[in-house]
Amino acid sequence: MRRRWFILAGVLLTVFGLWVLDAKPGELVPSKGGRELAGEFFGAALRPALDYEDPAGTQEVPFFTKIAISLGNTLRYAVAAMSLATLGGLVGGILGSRAWWSRPTRGLEALRLTVRLAATAVRSVHELLWALIFLAAMGSSPLAVILALALPYAGTLAKVFSELFDESDDSAAELVRSTGGSGLTAFMAARVAQALPDLMTYGLYRLECSIRSSAVLGFVGVPTLGLDIKNAYEDGYLHQIWSYLYVLLAVLLLVEWWGSRARKALARGVPTKNPGQTSDDVRTLRRKRSHSIVLRGTVGLLVALTLWSWLGGEWSSGVPWERRVANLERFANELVPHAVREADDWSLFPSWWMDNFRERGWQAAWMTLHLGTVAALLAGAGALFWMTFSARSLATSRPRGIPFDQGKLRGIVGSLIRGVATIARSLPEYILAFLLLQMFGPSMWALVLALAIHNGGILLRLGAEVIDNWPSRAAEVVLSQGGSREVAFWSTLAPAGFNRLVLFLFYRWETCIREATVLGMLGVGSLGFLISESRVRFFYDEMLFFILLGAALVFAGDLTSDWVRGRLAKSGRA
Amino acid sequence: MFELKSVRVEFGGLVALADIDLRIESGEQVCLIGPSGAGKSTLLGLFNGRVMATRGEVRAEGENLSQFSPAKLRALRQRIAWVPQDLGLVPNLRVNQNVSCGRAGAKGFWGLMRSYLRMSGEEQEKIHALLQRVGIPEKLFERVDHLSGGQQQRVAIARALYQKPKAILADEPVSAVDPERARDLVELLTSAAREEGASLIMSLHDVSLARRYFDRVIGLREGRIVFDGPAHEEGVKTLYRLTE
Numbered sequence: 001m002r003r004r005w006f007i008l009a010g011v012l013l014t015v016f017g018l019w020v021l022d023a024k025p026g027e028l029v030p031s032k033g034g035r036e037l038a039g040e041f042f043g044a045a046l047r048p049a050l051d052y053e054d055p056a057g058t059q060e061v062p063f064f065t066k067i068a069i070s071l072g073n074t075l076r077y078a079v080a081a082m083s084l085a086t087l088g089g090l091v092g093g094i095l096g097s098r099a100w101w102s103r104p105t106r107g108l109e110a111l112r113l114t115v116r117l118a119a120t121a122v123r124s125v126h127e128l129l130w131a132l133i134f135l136a137a138m139g140s141s142p143l144a145v146i147l148a149l150a151l152p153y154a155g156t157l158a159k160v161f162s163e164l165f166d167e168s169d170d171s172a173a174e175l176v177r178s179t180g181g182s183g184l185t186a187f188m189a190a191r192v193a194q195a196l197p198d199l200m201t202y203g204l205y206r207l208e209c210s211i212r213s214s215a216v217l218g219f220v221g222v223p224t225l226g227l228d229i230k231n232a233y234e235d236g237y238l239h240q241i242w243s244y245l246y247v248l249l250a251v252l253l254l255v256e257w258w259g260s261r262a263r264k265a266l267a268r269g270v271p272t273k274n275p276g277q278t279s280d281d282v283r284t285l286r287r288k289r290s291h292s293i294v295l296r297g298t299v300g301l302l303v304a305l306t307l308w309s310w311l312g313g314e315w316s317s318g319v320p321w322e323r324r325v326a327n328l329e330r331f332a333n334e335l336v337p338h339a340v341r342e343a344d345d346w347s348l349f350p351s352w353w354m355d356n357f358r359e360r361g362w363q364a365a366w367m368t369l370h371l372g373t374v375a376a377l378l379a380g381a382g383a384l385f386w387m388t389f390s391a392r393s394l395a396t397s398r399p400r401g402i403p404f405d406q407g408k409l410r411g412i413v414g415s416l417i418r419g420v421a422t423i424a425r426s427l428p429e430y431i432l433a434f435l436l437l438q439m440f441g442p443s444m445w446a447l448v449l450a451l452a453i454h455n456g457g458i459l460l461r462l463g464a465e466v467i468d469n470w471p472s473r474a475a476e477v478v479l480s481q482g483g484s485r486e487v488a489f490w491s492t493l494a495p496a497g498f499n500r501l502v503l504f505l506f507y508r509w510e511t512c513i514r515e516a517t518v519l520g521m522l523g524v525g526s527l528g529f530l531i532s533e534s535r536v537r538f539f540y541d542e543m544l545f546f547i548l549l550g551a552a553l554v555f556a557g558d559l560t561s562d563w564v565r566g567r568l569a570k571s572g573r574a
Numbered sequence: 575m576f577e578l579k580s581v582r583v584e585f586g587g588l589v590a591l592a593d594i595d596l597r598i599e600s601g602e603q604v605c606l607i608g609p610s611g612a613g614k615s616t617l618l619g620l621f622n623g624r625v626m627a628t629r630g631e632v633r634a635e636g637e638n639l640s641q642f643s644p645a646k647l648r649a650l651r652q653r654i655a656w657v658p659q660d661l662g663l664v665p666n667l668r669v670n671q672n673v674s675c676g677r678a679g680a681k682g683f684w685g686l687m688r689s690y691l692r693m694s695g696e697e698q699e700k701i702h703a704l705l706q707r708v709g710i711p712e713k714l715f716e717r718v719d720h721l722s723g724g725q726q727q728r729v730a731i732a733r734a735l736y737q738k739p740k741a742i743l744a745d746e747p748v749s750a751v752d753p754e755r756a757r758d759l760v761e762l763l764t765s766a767a768r769e770e771g772a773s774l775i776m777s778l779h780d781v782s783l784a785r786r787y788f789d790r791v792i793g794l795r796e797g798r799i800v801f802d803g804p805a806h807e808e809g810v811k812t813l814y815r816l817t818e
Contacts, residue, residue: 172675175662178622179737180651180679181686189678189686193664269666269717276712282695282702289668289715 003498010377017374021367021444030439038439041238048246049239066228067247072313074224075251077142078214080309081149082207088150089157092119096162099173100187116159123155124554127213128430128518129547131220132535136543137331139324141317145222149213153206160202161195168194197266204259204298208252212428215248219430219521229431233438245431252426258298265292334540341541356542361549364520364527368553371444371526372513375451379512380505382452383459388489390417391464399488402479410485417460424457433519447519447526455508462504466497503568510554510561517550527553575600575741575773576621581630583616583797590616591797594630598773600740603764605784606777607801608794614777615659617794618743621775622654623647635740652679655734655772657744657763661726665719669710669729672718673701676736704732708762724755731759735766742767744776748783756780760787781805 030038051063061069094100096115101108125133131148138144165187172190181189192199218226225248232240270290280288317324333341339352393400395414397407433450440446467489474492479485494501520528527550534543576598583591591613598604606614619625620632623639632639634650642650655676656662663672667690674681674689674697681689689697698714705711708728710721718726727747734742744763748756760776764787767774778784784791785805793801 171658171660171662172664174624175656175658176675176678178624178651178654178656179676180648181675182648182683185678185683185686188683189675189690190664193667193690197666266666269720271720272716276714276716278712280712282698282714285702285712285714286698290717 003495006502010380014374014377017370017377018448020370021374021448023374023444023448027440027443027445031441034439034441041241041435041438044238045242047239048242049237050243053237053240054235063243067225067243070218070223070225070228070244071247071251073222074211074214074218074226074248075305076309076313077145077149077217077222077224078207078210079305080142081146081153081214082203082210083306083309084146084150085153085157085206085210086203088154089161092154092158093161093165094187096158097165099165099168099170099191100183102177102183112162116162119155119158119162120555120558121155121551123152123159124514124551124558125152125547126514126518126550126554127152128216128220128521129531129550131217131222132531132543133547135220135222136535136540137328139317139319139327140221141319142313142315144317145214145217148217149210153210153213157203157206161199164195164198164202165191197263200266200298201259201263204255204262208255208259211252211255212426216428216430219434226431230434233434245427248431249423249426253422256422256426261294262298265294331540334538335544337541337545338539353545356545357549360530361546364525364530364546365549365553367444368516368520368526368528368550369513369557371447371519372451372509372516372557375448375516376455376505376509376512378448378452379455379459379508380501382456383463384494384501386417386421386456386460387463387467387494388486390414390421390460391467391489393468394485394489399479399485400476402476404479404485418464421457421460424453425455425461426457427454429454429515430519430522433522437522437524442524444524447516447522447524450519451512451515455512459501459504459508463497463501466500466504467493470497472496499568503565506561506564506568510557513557514554517554575602575635576775577631577633578620578627579631579633581620581627581632583613583620583625584628589797591620594799596792596799596802598775601768601771601773602790603767603774603788604776605788605791606775606794607779607781607784607791608777611796612794613797614794615745616797618656618745618775618777621741621743622651622656624656648679652677652737653740655737655739655742657730657734657742657747659746659749661730661747663718663726663729663733666717668715668717669705669713669721669732670698670701670715672729673704673733673736676733680737701732701736704735707735707766708732724751724759727751727759728762731763731766735770739770739772741773741775744774746777746779749779753780756783757786764788 049063052059059066092115096112096119098104098108098112127149130151131145134144134148168191170191172194173186176186176189177183214222215224215226218224218228219230221227225244228244229241232238232244270292272288272290274288276285276288319327337349337352339348340346388394389410392414395410395417397404397411399407429450432453433447436446436450437443470493472492474496475488478488478492483491516526516528518528518531520526520530521532523529523532527546530546531543531550534540534546576596578594578596581591581594581596582589594617606617608614616625620627620639621634623632623634623642626640634654639647639650664675670693671690674686674693678686702711702714705714705728708731710725710728713721713725713729718729721729730747734744742763747763748759751759760778760783763776764774776788789804791801791803791805792799
């Protein structure tokens with residue numbers, strides 16, 4: 001019954017959301033011009049540029065050198081930011097967890113709540129928006145970019161790390177305390193040691209995300225691959241766009257593949273190939289002990305990349321110190337609401353706030369909320385639909401171990417869908433939306449679909465993992481009684497894993513809301529549009545107002561999602 | 575070694591132990607027998623200060639535990655080893671790192687971190703010798719989650735011995751293994767404790783194991799001691815009734 005209500009609510013919310021967003025089904029078919037452009041654009045995919053499309057243009061460096069420089073910048077900003085964010089995330093994660101306490105006190109609980117609220121608050125502002133703030137305040141400098149990326153990422157890492165510490169088993173820590181070890185020793189030696197594989201796995205996933213974010217920052221002028229994509233599009237060089245996209249995709253796929261190898265090595269360890277004998281001495285046993293080349297390589301590479309990111313490039317923005325301070329002062333002054341600044345009277349602040357909220361703010365926030373919600377629901381529905389074709393345990397000639405007569409084609413289709421889903425979740429939503437907008441024109445569909453495609457790719461993988469690892473034998477019974485894979489999936493696996501899938505959906509919903517606050521910057525009405533408009537006109541007071549409005553929306557979304565997920569997990573059915 | 579005088583322990587109004595008087599000498603080997611919820615784990619927890627008495631007096635090495643400063647309690651704990659029911663091992667660490675945890679209190683934070691990251695050859699030799707005693711020397715550098723349940727129990731025993739303890743507290747250490755392996759492990763623990771000259775207090779479910787390896791058996795029911803003494807014929811009947 002609850003499942004039925006949830007699905008009905010999802011359908012109603014989607015229909016209502018699409019009505020709010022004014023996204024008509026007819027617009028899903030692009031106009032003739034849009035179709036031609038799409039054809040031209042996707043046709044170019046087969047022939048990515050190997051040189052500048054305008055050889056007569058005055059180019060400073062060869063084409064591939066330019067790609068290498070942009071890719072270098074993309075990686076450098078991402079890695080440097082992640083190194084800062086990891087430090088912040090570890091400190092915040094420890095302070096935001098209960099795991100290191102010897103005994104609970106009111107002071108510690110207050111500290112924990114403050115840190116967790118601060119972590120949620122900084123990550124409520126999208127990195128693209130942090131970039132707008134830092135670039136306006138500090139001028140165009142690598143440090144501004146790195147801080148813009150590091151701050152929200154530190155918030156996210158702190159939240160996840162503290163949850164990992166709290167969830168780790170306490171029995172080993174209690175053992176350490178029982179031998180006279182201090183609370184800190186017990187926490188580090190037992191809790192952190194246990195959580196380390198999960199910390200590293202999540203850290204590597206966030207590194208992949210930060211490369212995506214770093215590329216997207218190109219759309220506000222940072223010299224990463226995103227800027228090349230934007231410039232190439234504005235100049236009409238479609239083949240060049242594909243070269244940049246392929247390079248970005250290749251790096252992201254490589255990082256994901258590397259991350260999954262490291263995850264496996266961390267989770268299972270490496271079994272000893274040449275087991276020790278009881279007669280072996282310590283030296284022999286030391287020589288025989290297993291080592292993971294993947295793990296050693298990962299740690300070595302991360303250290304090398306971090307050192308390169310901090311030491312291997314230019315830091316100065318070229319602007320003299322005095323001018324930077326003057327710029328910062330001007331920016332700080334501009335943040336004071338216009339009406340207050342003119343009259344030098346803070347009593348005008350509430351009316352300025354209300355005017356902005358009433359005239360444009362609430363409507364944009366309302367649309368942003370529905371944009372995120374509709375996209376998450378469509379992503380969930382899409383993932384559910386494709387799951388039966390993509391889950392490894394079903395897309396084979398022996399679904400869940402039961403021999404079937406046909407299945408080769410299913411295996412190929414399954415691999416194909418998994419490949420498309422990997423590409424979908426590798427491409428940043430912002431870049432997807434940018435490309436779709438050229439096809440659909442200024443329609444909300446472009447933003448909805450970009451979000452739905454990216455998140456659908458993620459949900460498809462998470463959901464398929466749940467289905468593949470589901471312990472119940474009910475699906476096997478249906479299959480062995482002659483039921484098709486679809487019947488087995490919809491009658492047993494989908495209902496059984498439903499709560500888990502809803503849990504993932506809420507987790508992606510909060511991300512969709514966060515992403516929805518910036519997609520409007522591409523020129524379609526939502527909070528991002530107002531932010532972008534204020535920035536172009538140098539109305540920093542309004543820009544900050546809309547950024548904070550978006551942050552409030554994301555913050556509320558985060559808390560709601562946390563609450564729902566907590567309830568779902570607690571209900572025991574998840 | 576330990577003395578309990580009219581000790582009562584309550585958890586939120588629920589009585590876990592009531593009016594316990596008990597004395598355990600240095601080097602003595604004692605087995606606690608009783609059904610689930612009888613108070614065996616609570617009683618074991620009193621000896622190393624993991625559980626504090628609601629009323630009465632718990633004395634360790636002649637001193638009242640409730641008057642110990644945190645530093646003094648930590649110092650006492652360094653001399654008392656504990657083998658919990660779930661073993662308290664860190665599954666993704668190697669055996670040598672887990673055994674080194676036994677001396678966490680004595681090493682301090684930085685000392686333990688050094689053992690984790692770069693263990694000295696001397697310490698590796700010491701741990702190897704201990705693993706030889708418990709029968710798994712070849713597992714010195716193996717990840718704990720690659721070991722069988724019985725091997726993991728031996729790691730936990732090695733960790734307890736590495737502490738050079740004056741007393742070993744073992745909370746149902748053989749509850750999850752087959753009878754033959756249980757016998758081996760109890761024999762290992764009792765003989766190791768004897769060699770170290772340490773007291774051993776172990777809770778068990780199996781009366782025959784208790785009779786075979788322990789001179790003194792304490793029977794508990796509903797937080798009270800109902801039997802204390804050698805497991806002679808009369809006592810055995812009481813003990814079997816306790817485990818039914």
